[in-house]
Amino acid sequence: MGREKAAKEALNLLRGRLCDPTFVFKPLSDSPESNYSKLKFIISSSVTEACNNSILLLGPRGSGKIAVLELVLKDLFLEYPDMISVIRLSGLLHSDDNCAFKEIARQLCVEHDLLFSKMASFDDNSQFMIAMLRECGLAHKTVIFVLDEFDLFAQGKQRLLYSLLDAMQSITSQAVVIGVSCRLDADQLLEKRVRSRFSHRKLMFLPPSKEDLQRLLGHILSLPLDSTLPRDYAVEFNAKLQNMLADEKFKQTIYTYMDSDATVNHLLRFLFRAVSYMDLGSGFLALENFKTALPNIQRQPKLECITDCSILELYILVCMKRLEVKEQNSYNFNSVMTEYKSIHDTFQTSDYYARNVCLRAFEHLQQRELISFTDNRGHNQSVEFRPVKLLISSYELQKGLKSYRSCPVILLKLMDREA
Amino acid sequence: MGKEESPQVTRRTTRSSSSTPVANNVVETTKTSEHEPLTINDLVFGEDPISLDDLLSSFPSRRVQILELVHLLGPSNSPMLPLFIYGGASTGKTSIILQTFRHLNRPFVYSSCLTCYSPRILFESILNQLMLHRKNAMNGYSSVKRCEKPADFVNFLREALSNVINNLMGNSGKLNTKRLVSQARGNTVYLIFDNLELVRAWDKSSTILPFLFNLYDVLKMPELGLIFVSNTSPDTYYSSMGYIEPVPVYFPDYTEDDLRQIFMRNQANRKVYSSFLDVVLRPFCRITRRVDELSTAFAPLFAKYCEPLSDLGVVPREEMKRRLFSHLQPHIAPSLNEVFKISSKPSPEAESNKEMKQKGSRRRFAGCEEIDELDFHMSTSAKYLLISAFLASRNPATLDASLFDSMGGFNSRKRKRKPSQKSLEQKETAEQELLMKGPGTFPLERLLAIFQCITSVAEGSVDEEEQENEGLGVQRGDSGLMSDVLLQLSSLCNANFIIKGGSCPLEGSTRYRSTVSEEMVLKVARSLKFPLSKYLYRR
Numbered sequence: 001m002g003r004e005k006a007a008k009e010a011l012n013l014l015r016g017r018l019c020d021p022t023f024v025f026k027p028l029s030d031s032p033e034s035n036y037s038k039l040k041f042i043i044s045s046s047v048t049e050a051c052n053n054s055i056l057l058l059g060p061r062g063s064g065k066i067a068v069l070e071l072v073l074k075d076l077f078l079e080y081p082d083m084i085s086v087i088r089l090s091g092l093l094h095s096d097d098n099c100a101f102k103e104i105a106r107q108l109c110v111e112h113d114l115l116f117s118k119m120a121s122f123d124d125n126s127q128f129m130i131a132m133l134r135e136c137g138l139a140h141k142t143v144i145f146v147l148d149e150f151d152l153f154a155q156g157k158q159r160l161l162y163s164l165l166d167a168m169q170s171i172t173s174q175a176v177v178i179g180v181s182c183r184l185d186a187d188q189l190l191e192k193r194v195r196s197r198f199s200h201r202k203l204m205f206l207p208p209s210k211e212d213l214q215r216l217l218g219h220i221l222s223l224p225l226d227s228t229l230p231r232d233y234a235v236e237f238n239a240k241l242q243n244m245l246a247d248e249k250f251k252q253t254i255y256t257y258m259d260s261d262a263t264v265n266h267l268l269r270f271l272f273r274a275v276s277y278m279d280l281g282s283g284f285l286a287l288e289n290f291k292t293a294l295p296n297i298q299r300q301p302k303l304e305c306i307t308d309c310s311i312l313e314l315y316i317l318v319c320m321k322r323l324e325v326k327e328q329n330s331y332n333f334n335s336v337m338t339e340y341k342s343i344h345d346t347f348q349t350s351d352y353y354a355r356n357v358c359l360r361a362f363e364h365l366q367q368r369e370l371i372s373f374t375d376n377r378g379h380n381q382s383v384e385f386r387p388v389k390l391l392i393s394s395y396e397l398q399k400g401l402k403s404y405r406s407c408p409v410i411l412l413k414l415m416d417r418e419a
Numbered sequence: 420m421g422k423e424e425s426p427q428v429t430r431r432t433t434r435s436s437s438s439t440p441v442a443n444n445v446v447e448t449t450k451t452s453e454h455e456p457l458t459i460n461d462l463v464f465g466e467d468p469i470s471l472d473d474l475l476s477s478f479p480s481r482r483v484q485i486l487e488l489v490h491l492l493g494p495s496n497s498p499m500l501p502l503f504i505y506g507g508a509s510t511g512k513t514s515i516i517l518q519t520f521r522h523l524n525r526p527f528v529y530s531s532c533l534t535c536y537s538p539r540i541l542f543e544s545i546l547n548q549l550m551l552h553r554k555n556a557m558n559g560y561s562s563v564k565r566c567e568k569p570a571d572f573v574n575f576l577r578e579a580l581s582n583v584i585n586n587l588m589g590n591s592g593k594l595n596t597k598r599l600v601s602q603a604r605g606n607t608v609y610l611i612f613d614n615l616e617l618v619r620a621w622d623k624s625s626t627i628l629p630f631l632f633n634l635y636d637v638l639k640m641p642e643l644g645l646i647f648v649s650n651t652s653p654d655t656y657y658s659s660m661g662y663i664e665p666v667p668v669y670f671p672d673y674t675e676d677d678l679r680q681i682f683m684r685n686q687a688n689r690k691v692y693s694s695f696l697d698v699v700l701r702p703f704c705r706i707t708r709r710v711d712e713l714s715t716a717f718a719p720l721f722a723k724y725c726e727p728l729s730d731l732g733v734v735p736r737e738e739m740k741r742r743l744f745s746h747l748q749p750h751i752a753p754s755l756n757e758v759f760k761i762s763s764k765p766s767p768e769a770e771s772n773k774e775m776k777q778k779g780s781r782r783r784f785a786g787c788e789e790i791d792e793l794d795f796h797m798s799t800s801a802k803y804l805l806i807s808a809f810l811a812s813r814n815p816a817t818l819d820a821s822l823f824d825s826m827g828g829f830n831s832r833k834r835k836r837k838p839s840q841k842s843l844e845q846k847e848t849a850e851q852e853l854l855m856k857g858p859g860t861f862p863l864e865r866l867l868a869i870f871q872c873i874t875s876v877a878e879g880s881v882d883e884e885e886q887e888n889e890g891l892g893v894q895r896g897d898s899g900l901m902s903d904v905l906l907q908l909s910s911l912c913n914a915n916f917i918i919k920g921g922s923c924p925l926e927g928s929t930r931y932r933s934t935v936s937e938e939m940v941l942k943v944a945r946s947l948k949f950p951l952s953k954y955l956y957r958r
Contacts, residue, residue, distance in 0.1 A: 012497045019498040019641055061661050066636075090637060092630050093570040103570060182661060265663050272500050273666055276490045296487075299667055301505075301652030308507050308672040311705040334854040354756035357706060364707070367508065369655050380920045382934040385857030405674075 006233050007283030010223055011275065017220055018272045021067035022074075024264060027219045028212060029068060035203050040072045042201065046176050047080055047142045052168040054177040054198050056150065059205025061182045062265025066148065068205070069178065073144070085111050085136070086144045091152025097159045101125035104145075108132050130167050137172040150179035154189035161190065165197035207262035213254070216264070217245055220271065221285065233283065240284050253290050260298070270297050302392050305368050306400030311408060312353060312361045314401065315340060317370065318411050320390050321397060325418050330374065330387040333362055347410050359383065394418065457551035459586045462526035463603045464517065474522045478515055479684065480677035484670055488519050491666060495525070495605035498641035501632070504648045506670025509711045512648050513613055515670075526587065526603040531613040538627050542572040545610065549579040569630045573637060583608055584642045607642050615649040615656075625658060632662035672708050675700060681710060682717070688725075690734045695724050698744055702755060716754060723750055793942050801907045802943050803877065806951065807870040808917050808933035809940045812858035814956040816865060822954055823872040860920050860930035863908075870904065877949065 017023050029036030039055070046053040057065040076084055087107045094100040102118075105125040109116035112132075120128070136143050145164060147153055153161055168175045179186065190198060208216060221241055223234040244250050257270050274293040278285055309317070319339040323331045337358060344352045363383070365371045374387045392400075398415050401407050471489070475482055491502055504512050520527050528548045535541035543562035547554065552563035566572050587606050612631065618624055630637075635645050645665070649656075653667055673681065679696055686692045699720060703713055724747045797805070814822065911917045912931075920930045944951035 008494050012494060015493055015497045015499070016641065019500060062663055092626070092633055092637065093568075093573060096568075099568060099570050106574075269500060269664070269666060273491070276493060297666070299652075299669060301654050304669060304671065305652065308708075310707050312707070330855075332855060332857075338854070351705060353706060356758045357756055360758050361706065364508075364709075367650065369651050380918060380932065381857050382915075382918070385855070 003233070003283050004280055006230055007278070007280045009229060010233075010237065010283065011278055011280070013223065013227075013229075014221065014275045014278075015272065018268050018275065021064060021265070021268075022070050024216070024220060024268060025064040025067040025071065027215055028064070028208060028264075029071060035205060036068050036071060038203060039068065040075065043072060043076060043144070043176055043178075044079070046174070047076070047083060050137075050140060050142075050174050052173065052175055053201075054165065054168070054179070055201040055203065056179045056181065056187055057203050057205065058181055058184050058186060060207070060261075060263050062261075062263035063205040063207060064264055065180045065205050069146065069180065083140065084142050084144060086146060087111075088146045089148065089153075091147065091149025094160075095149075095152045095155060097157070098122050100153075100160045101129065104129050126163060129163075133167050133173040133175060134170075137170075137174045140174070142174045142176060144176045144178065147177065147179045150181035151183040151186045151189055153179075154186065158191050158194050161194045162197075165194060169197060207258075208264060210255075213258070213267075214245060216267075217254070217271075218242070221275075237284055244285065244287055247287065250287055250290060253287075253294055257294060257298070270294070273297050302370070302396050303400050303403065305370055306392070306397065307404060308368070309365070309370075310361065311351060312358065313365050314404070314407065314411055315343075315351060316358065316361055316365060317390070317392075317397060318401075318414050319343065320371065320388070321394055321418060322414065324390065332387050333359065333384040336362075336388075343410075343414070349408070349410055351408065457553055459526065459551070459583065459590055460603050461551065462528065462548070462583070462608070463524055464521035464527075466521065468524045469518070469522050471522060474518055477518065478511060479680040480673060481511060481515060481670070484668065485515060485519060487668055488516065489523075491668065492519070492523065492525075492609075492644070496607060498607070499644040501635050501645040501647065501665035502668055503653055503665040504646065504668045504670065505650070505652050507672045507709070508650055509709045510670045510672055512670050516611060516646065516648060520609070524604045525607060525609065526583070526605075527609040527611055529611045529613065532617045533614040536617070537621065538569070538623055539567045542566040542569075542575075546572075546575055546579060549576070549583055549608075569626070573634075577638060577640070580608060580638075580640060580643055607644055609644040609646060611646045611648065613648045615647050616651045619656070625660070628656060628658065629660040629662050632656075632665065636663065673710065674708075675704050678704065678708065678710070678713065682714070691725065691728065692721065694740050694743070695721055695747075698724075698747060699751060702751060706755065716757070720747065720750065720754055723747060793939075793946060797943070798907070799947065800874075800904065801911060802947055803874050803949075804866075804870055804904065804907050804911060805916055805933070805935065805943055806940060806947075806949060807866055807873055808861075808911070808931065809858075809935060809937075810873075810954055811861040811866050811869055811931075812933040814954075815859075816861070818956055819865070819869070822956070823869065858933055860932045862928050862930055864928075866908075866931065867904065873949070873954075877947070 025036075028034060031037070035057075039057070042053060042055055045051075057069065059065055073084075073086060085108075087104055089100055089103060094103050101122055102120070102125055105120065105128050106116050108114070108129065133143060164175075164177055167173055168177065183189070184204075187195065187198065187200060187202065218241070222238045223229055225231060225234050225238075227234075254267075258267060260266075270290075270293060273296060274289040275285065277289045277292065279289075306314075306317075316336060319336045320331070322343075323335060323339055328335065337355060340358065341352075343349065362371075366373075366388075370391055371388050372391055374389050375381075390397075394415075401412055401415055469477075475485055478485060488502075488504075491499065493499055504516060506512055517529070528545055530541060530544045530548070532541065535544050543564070543566055546552075546564055546566060547562050550563045554560045554562070564571075564575050566575055584606055587603060587608070590603060615631075618628055618631070621627060631647070635643070647665060653664060679700060682696060682700075683689060683693065695717075699717060703716060707713065724743055727743060727746055908917065912919055916933065916935050918932045918934055920932050941951060
């Protein structure tokens with residue numbers, strides 16, 4: 001296999017791994033202390049002992065809660081075939097109770113090969129669910145409810161949560177309710193009657209430690225030796241990879257990146273960007289890929305906006321900054337224009353343009369979200385009279401002006417005076 | 420997006436088409452091609468695919484961004500994290516992503532949140548394209564599935580995507596030799612959401628935006644790629660509900676050199692245009708660097724620049740360049756102060772009229788129109804209503820009695836007093852207040868009262884003038900000005916000359932505010948020969 005073809009296949013493999021969370025979280029789940037083992041123990045015990053249970057998985061977004069849950073469910077399906085059925089709901093989609101019950105009924109129907117009627121009413125669907133739970137209980141089959149974005153279910157009347165947890169109170173049902181949420185106080189959001197029926201088990205998903213991180217990187221980026229890739233290429237790739245992982249500069253880059261957000265998904269985003277730029281000619285990952293990926297992933301949008309502005313727009317921004325410094329509580333386009341005129345009169349700049357051109361530049365700034373109107377939906381006034389405010393800080397403006405190519409000296413001087 | 424192959428044989432001939440055979444051929448073919456069902460290959464761009472070099476050369480200064488996109492999209496059948504393409508307006512995001520897909524020849528579904536302005540239309544448009552459904556007269560122009568809620572959308576989308584992917588896998592097995600060019604490559608389908616910044620203004624934006632960003636995690640299908648295109652940066656989308664951020668791709672605005680390359684493309688007379696750009700590019704770039712605005716401004720200027728040249732193909736030398744520059748120079752400054760206007764072609768009648776009138780007045784460059792007159796038509800009663808609204812907004816209500824006496828004339832009693840220091844200060848603060856607060860509000864009754872006063876004066880003067888017969892052909896009837904005032908008011912509101920404001924908390928009636936500038940009202944008053952300055956309260 002040619003080197004380039006092997007490199008392409010390796011690239012596909014790595015990208016596929018990075019987009020598949022269940023692969024990524026496998027090594028973190030190996031130890032007996034991990035969340036994976038605890039979750040597996042809880043669910044399997046409720047399956048074998050035919051009892052009801054409820055648990056919350058909490059952790060920042062991207063820490064792998066659903067991924068670990070999917071791993072557990074996959075293993076349980078292998079261990080206890082035909083004894084488990086899974087219903088998946090999401091707070092984003094099904095926070096409305098009608099929607100939720102309809103979806104539960106639909107998934108139950110699909111699971112058990114029944115005909116699902118879209119016209120069924122809310123009562124029909126809830127009766128159906130309770131009946132199915134009873135039947136499944138009698139048949140010693142556990143129904144596992146996975147509620148993603150659990151905190152969104154806790155908005156409103158919490159009817160779904162109550163009926164689910166209530167149905168679990170009866171002896172005949174065998175159900176496990178697993179709530180997944182990013183809010184660490186998700187259980188505080190529950191109503192009293194719901195909370196009393198909820199067993200207060202919580203599993204916290206914490207960001208990985210530095211050793212775990214190293215292990216994770218090695219696991220994700222190493223090529224398998226027994227696949228369709230040529231063996232010597234894979235061996236060489238892995239050796240180069242290990243060298244790079246041990247390199248201090250590489251570690252520094254990764255730690256700098258993880259300073260802002262330490263979750264695994266955040267790291268995967270960075271790795272995706274770095275891996276996509278792998279040089280297909282040589283077929284190896286280099287430190288360069290990671291170094292160039294860092295500024296591309298961590299962007300500074302406001303500074304970029306300022307570099308995009310034209311000089312007239314910069315003038316308007318500086319005028320607004322001066323008005324703010326003069327402690328004018330609210331100002332509008334007309335006051336910005338008077339300030340602009342006064343700057344022109346004082347310093348005799350060459351950039352003095354007509355009012356309509358300035359209004360157009362003003363509207364461009366508003367489109368870029370560097371300024372905004374302070375009255376929301378107040379379309380009572382025309383654009384020139386509505387009060388506006390700046391959406392960037394003076395530090396950002398100054399930094400932007402300094403990095404602006406061919407910025408007029410007068411603007412820099414004015415900004416320095418304010419600082 | 421997808422183009423149909425032109426069918427060789429017309430399948431049906433209707434009576435109309437058989438009676439008029441000549442021009443209807445094109446209509447014929449489109450009619451019959453509408454009946455052909457869409458296939459999976461219609462999800463690709465449709466035209467001949469282009470190579471990477473063609474792609475790079477057709478977008479002169481976007482090499483870095485195009486390569487970034489190609490790298491992130493990856494080789495065929497490779498899964499992808501969601502992308503977020505952002506940049507200013509008119510920076511080429513949409514066209515580049517579409518042309519990149521033309522180059523890669525992969526199936527995609529494009530939907531813009533500008534044309535799909537509500538969640539239901541957006542969902543149904545995507546599903547229609549995925550399920551290869553075409554709206555035509557046979558199915559009553561309805562979508563393939565009615566879909567309003569995100570929950571239904573996810574279910575239908577999963578179903579449609581698995582169908583499409585199965586189709587694609589079957590497609591890659593067999594080679595269609597006839598249409599090899601536009602055959603879809605690969606097993607991945609891409610969804611492109613354009614103009615995403617408009618979703619923030621929707622009613623349901625707090626649920627729809629997190630839903631769209633989380634769609635990739637919800638669906639968990641590696642054969643789906645999501646691409647978001649937006650005018651604003653990702654930090655403007657943050658809300659209380661979080662999501663995994665998509666991978667950002669930034670399209671910076673063009674620099675001056677980029678703009679030069681872009682404008683030099685497709686130019687017939689390259690040398691002349693290049694010297695033209697040397698003159699105009701720098702001053703205009705200080706105002707704006709957007710390609711659409713600059714091209715509108717440059718077009719008439721270039722026409723002006725080429726006027727002295729007899730032969731456009733000649734390479735201008737130094738003294739020629741200087742001559743052309745001095746010819747263009749006086750027109751650059753006024754053009755800089757113009758917001759771009761695309762002037763419509765006036766009818767030949769109006770042009771001859773204009774020529775007669777302009778013989779006496781100063782001639783100016785066509786780009787910046789010296790308007791002493793309004794350039795659009797308003798009925799007489801609408802003009803009077805506009806003037807009354809302006810007066811009502813400008814003058815304080817307490818002065819109405821003195822300014823408009825019962826006979827409708829103005830009160831010529833002018834108080835001349837030497838302005839004291841305090842009144843000067845008061846004048847300044849009042850001016851400041853006018854700048855800040857803007858025009859005042861007035862109730863409907865006041866507007867109608869002023870309108871009645873003004874028009875009774877006008878009708879008086881009209882009777883005198885009728886003997887003079889201006890010959891402008893405008894009808895002036897006795898009571899014609901009072902009719903349909905409320906209708907005129909609502910059309911002025913729709914044209915944003917008058918804004919309907921909130922209601923007064925004490926009275927409960929709605930208040931209005933006039934938003935026209937003084938110069939425009941002066942033009943309107945001049946066209947009616949109305950003495951506006953006498954009614955205007957000068958502080």
